[in-house]
Amino acid sequence: xxxxxxxxxxxxxxxxxxxxxxxxxxxxxxxxxxxxxxxxxxxxxxxxxxxxxxxxxxxxxxxxxxxxxxxxxxxxxxxxxxxxxxxxxxxxxxxxxxxxxxxxxxxxxxxxxxxxxxxxxxxxxxxxxxxxxxxxxxxxxxxxxxxxxxxxxxxxxxxxxxxxxxxxxxxxxxxxxxxxxxxxxxxxxxxxxxxxxxxxxxxxxxxxxxxxxxxxxxxxxxxxxxxxxxxxxxxxxxxxxxxx
Amino acid sequence: xxxxxxxxxxxxxxxxxxxxxxxxxxxxxxxxxxxxxxxxxxxxxxxxxxxxxxxxxxxxxxxxxxxxxxxxxxxxxxxxxxxxxxxxxxxxxxxxxxxxxxxxxxxxxxxxxxxxxxxxxxxxxxxxxxxxxxxxxxxxxxxxxxxxxxxxxxxxxxxxxxxxxxxxxxxxxxxxxxxxxxxxxxxxxxxxxxxxxxxxxxxxxxxxxxxxxxxxxxxxxxxxxxxxxxxxxxxxxxxxxxxxxxxxxxxxxxxxxxxxxxxxxxxxxxxxxxxxxxxxxxxxxxxxxxxxxxxxxxxxxxxxxxxxxxxxxxxxxxxxxxxxxxxxxxxxxxxxxxxxxxxxxxxxxxxxxxxxxxxxxxxxxxxxxxxxxxxxxxxxxxxxxxxxxxxxxxxxxxxxxxxxxxxxxxxxxxxxxxxxxxxxxxxxxxxxxxxxxxxxxxxxxxxxxxxxxxxxxxxxxxxxxxxxxxxxxxxxxxxxxxxxxxxxxxxxxxxxxxxxxxxxxxxxxxxxxxxxxxxxxxxxxxxxxxxxxxxxxxxxxxxxxxxxxxxxxxxxxxxxxxxxxxxxxxxxxxxxxxxxxxxxxxxxxxxxxxxxxxxxxxxxxxxxxxxxxxxxxxxxxxxxxxxxxxxxxxxxxxx
Ligand SMILES: Cc1cc2nc3c(=O)[nH]c(=O)nc-3n(C[C@H](O)[C@H](O)[C@H](O)COP(=O)(O)OP(=O)(O)OC[C@H]3O[C@@H](n4cnc5c(N)ncnc54)[C@H](O)[C@@H]3O)c2cc1C
Ligand code: SF4
Ligand code: FES
Numbered sequence: 001x002x003x004x005x006x007x008x009x010x011x012x013x014x015x016x017x018x019x020x021x022x023x024x025x026x027x028x029x030x031x032x033x034x035x036x037x038x039x040x041x042x043x044x045x046x047x048x049x050x051x052x053x054x055x056x057x058x059x060x061x062x063x064x065x066x067x068x069x070x071x072x073x074x075x076x077x078x079x080x081x082x083x084x085x086x087x088x089x090x091x092x093x094x095x096x097x098x099x100x101x102x103x104x105x106x107x108x109x110x111x112x113x114x115x116x117x118x119x120x121x122x123x124x125x126x127x128x129x130x131x132x133x134x135x136x137x138x139x140x141x142x143x144x145x146x147x148x149x150x151x152x153x154x155x156x157x158x159x160x161x162x163x164x165x166x167x168x169x170x171x172x173x174x175x176x177x178x179x180x181x182x183x184x185x186x187x188x189x190x191x192x193x194x195x196x197x198x199x200x201x202x203x204x205x206x207x208x209x210x211x212x213x214x215x216x217x218x219x220x221x222x223x224x225x226x227x228x229x230x231x232x233x234x235x236x237x238x239x240x241x242x243x244x
Numbered sequence: 245x246x247x248x249x250x251x252x253x254x255x256x257x258x259x260x261x262x263x264x265x266x267x268x269x270x271x272x273x274x275x276x277x278x279x280x281x282x283x284x285x286x287x288x289x290x291x292x293x294x295x296x297x298x299x300x301x302x303x304x305x306x307x308x309x310x311x312x313x314x315x316x317x318x319x320x321x322x323x324x325x326x327x328x329x330x331x332x333x334x335x336x337x338x339x340x341x342x343x344x345x346x347x348x349x350x351x352x353x354x355x356x357x358x359x360x361x362x363x364x365x366x367x368x369x370x371x372x373x374x375x376x377x378x379x380x381x382x383x384x385x386x387x388x389x390x391x392x393x394x395x396x397x398x399x400x401x402x403x404x405x406x407x408x409x410x411x412x413x414x415x416x417x418x419x420x421x422x423x424x425x426x427x428x429x430x431x432x433x434x435x436x437x438x439x440x441x442x443x444x445x446x447x448x449x450x451x452x453x454x455x456x457x458x459x460x461x462x463x464x465x466x467x468x469x470x471x472x473x474x475x476x477x478x479x480x481x482x483x484x485x486x487x488x489x490x491x492x493x494x495x496x497x498x499x500x501x502x503x504x505x506x507x508x509x510x511x512x513x514x515x516x517x518x519x520x521x522x523x524x525x526x527x528x529x530x531x532x533x534x535x536x537x538x539x540x541x542x543x544x545x546x547x548x549x550x551x552x553x554x555x556x557x558x559x560x561x562x563x564x565x566x567x568x569x570x571x572x573x574x575x576x577x578x579x580x581x582x583x584x585x586x587x588x589x590x591x592x593x594x595x596x597x598x599x600x601x602x603x604x605x606x607x608x609x610x611x612x613x614x615x616x617x618x619x620x621x622x623x624x625x626x627x628x629x630x631x632x633x634x635x636x637x638x639x640x641x642x643x644x645x646x647x648x649x650x651x652x653x654x655x656x657x658x659x660x661x662x663x664x665x666x667x668x669x670x671x672x673x674x675x676x677x678x679x680x681x682x683x684x685x686x687x688x689x690x691x692x693x694x695x696x697x698x699x700x701x702x703x704x705x706x707x708x709x710x711x712x713x714x715x716x717x718x719x720x721x722x723x724x725x726x727x728x729x730x731x732x733x734x735x736x737x738x739x740x741x742x743x744x745x746x747x748x749x750x751x752x753x754x755x756x757x758x759x760x761x762x763x764x765x766x767x768x769x770x771x772x773x774x775x776x777x778x779x780x781x782x783x784x785x786x787x788x789x790x791x792x793x794x795x796x797x798x799x800x801x802x803x804x805x806x807x808x809x810x811x812x813x814x815x816x817x818x819x820x821x822x823x824x825x826x827x828x829x830x831x832x833x834x835x836x837x838x839x840x841x842x843x844x845x846x847x848x849x850x851x852x853x854x855x856x857x858x859x860x861x862x863x864x865x866x867x868x869x870x871x872x873x874x875x876x877x878x879x880x881x882x883x
Pocket of ligand 3: 055056057058059060061062063064065066067082083084085
């Protein structure tokens, strides 16, 4: 396939960025999107030009490192996958593809497509844990949990911390991300003990690091590669009101 | 062999660890705060160690190169984590888990360490459960388990196909708790580029801040490497693409012996290569072999779609060759059997480098719902990558580089041959011998980090309490930093034409072809020549655009590939030295009449621990003889 890429290039956090145009020939539909960027970068380095910087690691949709807008969609136009899982078979011959970093006040651009997501870690540090010291845990089967509850907790626990929900939201809200952790722990007896402190601390930190409010648009759910459900935000709100 | 004192405690195997803990030197709580420990890595081993050391009250500084500790490669583990809970009443015990690992490792691991890993496995499961890790459960609310390659009991705890993610997020949460308490300071996006020794002891590290390019010095009373494995030496592997050996290699060049480097596990069930720019090979969890049957057509070049090939024309080669274990034979056995069929011309797909993994019979027997509940996310992932629906058609799989049993040599206390330098998790060599059993790494990395290192490190630190905070102005820091800068400058000043990744890819191909699933003397010798040529070309024709004083991903890659060239040579030499076949190390010259690995216990029942002797000089081999008191060394048979 032949394609045209319009990629956001920005030297560093202070620099003004702009879109650069790159022509790609010979793109195989069997390539992954990031492999296509690898091919572009190979060419750029061979021409002694600055390659496009982007975050990535596992390349199998689980580490949460990758993430960019592709044609206006966080992680690209295909629902429920990460950027690294996006295949070129979804693009058409001759297509122009727009590639940009996450845009959110709390995720400042570092270079090109790399943004700073440490705000997410700060929220988790504030309360995203159960306080148990190594060695102090009871025998695992002494905590019985309904299978359904445990499965539901798992469905929230699979958030990969990619930030697509924030990027998708017009208010740059991190509610889906926070609600995923809150839901996981709220459903488990181990997590109930500190439930109040946790939700207060995480929500407070979320506001402090500058994420916006939720206006129930649902864009986050639509773009979340792990299909974290909007109802977890409702649970977060419930947990939050219960905490005072 | 004064270098190798494995410090295995006296006494019966089953009581060594308890006795060790009861007699180890302790550090008084008031002194712990004054002792600083650097932990490099935030996988299960590093995050676990940082959390546990923080809980004990030490001052911990933790580093990783990802933007967040939550992204360490452990996050990608799929299938599960073992423990000897015997919840199924199927005859499991600490001893059986130990025995399975010793046997699975083809009698090339140290008894005492393996027994201890099995011993702490139950505590690991208790701990993760308490941390809120949502392991799969049965309807009565108890934890569920499944069986995993190479064993006949069901002892693998799991969270669908995302066990590594769930355990790592648990470990990340315990790490966060210590960060909040101020016991751990986290330094993400830092790459350790060298280790600093003062009077022969590990006292600090030099790191590059990957965002700014700044070089930083950090000091401590002890340094812990939890930096993972080096399976990406093959370029294409199941590991996260940024995984690398540099931290371990730097430690090695400073005096830490490197053990069994050529013991690398090739995983049988991975998505085959689809295009020439492929960056990684995705693993399809081994748990799939519980319900999937592996086969190729009985006729060469049969290009009919799999579903059109009738039952009698299918060769279920694992079931045929290994009737007892069938599709659940250990990984090395399954990988070689698949390679054998493909090399013989029975492989499927465009490249002929693939075999079928078929769920038809299980779906018929158990129903699609059950299969979906067990493996739904794996089927989804396979479809995302290939576009194929494996509820209808079999998956296509092929082996890929996966796990490095080799690593830094450590003693019973997990200390390397450099005093004060520890290696935990996949970065050390200790528990898996020549082949790792499924779900035994998450168990070992977690055990090392949470339960073992925090106990053993006090034995060293107890004698360090009078050492004040170490100044980073010392000449040793100065010199090490200078050497690091020189090397970075060297990469930038070559100004050649080729990318680091393109060299990595070519190196990986050499390693895969000559030092992969099967090896022989001729091929290994040829590899040494090819590696040398490519390495020279690398230092002549590499191009790294930009500066080192800025975010520069090409520079990061160049450093890692440069180290891989050096490690490759050692790896091949290790494979040459070991004139036997054992576990994942299969030398064609040493096999039985029916093509199984032929061990030579008389001559090779040792750990090969290699000492760096200086630039351009051959490594020096130290042998740690392995003795087996509790188990009989048997031919590993899965027939
Ligand atoms: C696809 C896949 C699936 C797997 N599934 C299973 C499974 O089901 N069960 C099982 O038991 N095992 C499994 N394994 C193996 C297991 O996941 C790993 O062996 C284990 O997670 C390694 O953990 P670790 O803590 O040693 O290191 P890792 O998790 O690899 O972490 C390494 C850490 O070190 C840091 N680091 C490395 N070098 C540097 C440096 N120079 N400077 C700074 N930081 C550095 C990294 O940032 C990272 O934080 C699987 C492996 C793969 C590849
Ligand atoms: S909620 Fe979804 S989109 Fe948001 S960080 Fe988690 S996985 Fe990514
Ligand atoms: S690179 Fe890990 S999720 Fe995409």
